[in-house]
Amino acid sequence: NAGVTQTPKFRVLKTGQSMTLLCAQDMNHEYMYWYRQDPGMGLRLIHYSVGEGTTAKGEVPDGYNVSRLKKQNFLLGLESAAPSQTSVYFCASSLGSPGFGQYFGPGTRLTVT
Amino acid sequence: AQTVTQSQPEMSVQEAETVTLSCTYDTSESDYYLFWYKQPPSRQMILVIRQEAYKQQNATENRFSVNFQKAAKSFSLKISDSQLGDAAMYFCAYPGSGNTPLVFGKGTRLSVIA
Numbered sequence: 141n142a143g144v145t146q147t148p149k150f151r152v153l154k155t156g157q158s159m160t161l162l163c164a165q166d167m168n169h170e171y172m173y174w175y176r177q178d179p180g181m182g183l184r185l186i187h188y189s190v191g192e193g194t195t196a197k198g199e200v201p202d203g204y205n206v207s208r209l210k211k212q213n214f215l216l217g218l219e220s221a222a223p224s225q226t227s228v229y230f231c232a233s234s235l236g237s238p239g240f241g242q243y244f245g246p247g248t249r250l251t252v253t
Numbered sequence: 254a255q256t257v258t259q260s261q262p263e264m265s266v267q268e269a270e271t272v273t274l275s276c277t278y279d280t281s282e283s284d285y286y287l288f289w290y291k292q293p294p295s296r297q298m299i300l301v302i303r304q305e306a307y308k309q310q311n312a313t314e315n316r317f318s319v320n321f322q323k324a325a326k327s328f329s330l331k332i333s334d335s336q337l338g339d340a341a342m343y344f345c346a347y348p349g350s351g352n353t354p355l356v357f358g359k360g361t362r363l364s365v366i367a
Contacts, residue, residue, distance in 0.1 A: 171354075173355075181359060182344060182360050183298075183344070185355075228296065230298065232298075237348070239285070239286040241288060241300050242300075242355055244297065247296045
């Protein structure tokens with residue numbers, strides 16, 4: 141049981157390039173989330189999904205898109221990377237409502253130059 | 254908007270001593286959950302403890318316990334018999350109302366002095 145996994149773990153992009161971060165969970169969780177973590181800011185929610193085929197915006201959605209085509213996967217896309225998107229990105233999942241507690245992946249460190 | 258406030262950016266504790274990390278939150282809900290997460294240098298977010306607001310009893314997990322004051326909207330984490338492995342960032346989190354995702358505080362960096 142791998143829990144929540146994220147691919148890749150590190151990435152360096154040039155401004156304007158695009159990329160997709162993949163999150164996978166094998167716990168049959170309904171809810172999945174993408175957060176970004178910046179120094180002194182805690183974790184801020186980018187987008188989330190309450191089930192396969194659904195997505196919703198979080199606190200900081202601009203510049204990102206997501207898709208949840210399969211229940212176990214949640215993809216985060218950057219269409220045109222900017223230096224302001226340099227951050228550590230965390231994926232999380234929860235069985236149902238967040239009251240059950242969210243389980244996190246190991247994070248992806250993204251640097252945009 | 255939901256807010257979670259951790260007023261102590263950094264704290265330190267001597268090994269084997271007790272330390273308390275503070276958290277306050279803003280809500281109009283009566284039934285909700287509260288969480289403390291630990292983030293060690295490995296970066297992995299680890300769920301430490303969960304409190305259900307409708308329960309009077311404070312949650313306890315081994316050396317970790319909470320002091321939950323519902324009327325004051327306060328949710329502090331007490332770490333007893335501190336160990337070197339407790340050194341980490343600690344985040345308080347609250348899911349707000351209904352099915353909204355967790356809102357995190359900005360964190361408290363805990364150092365443990367040998």
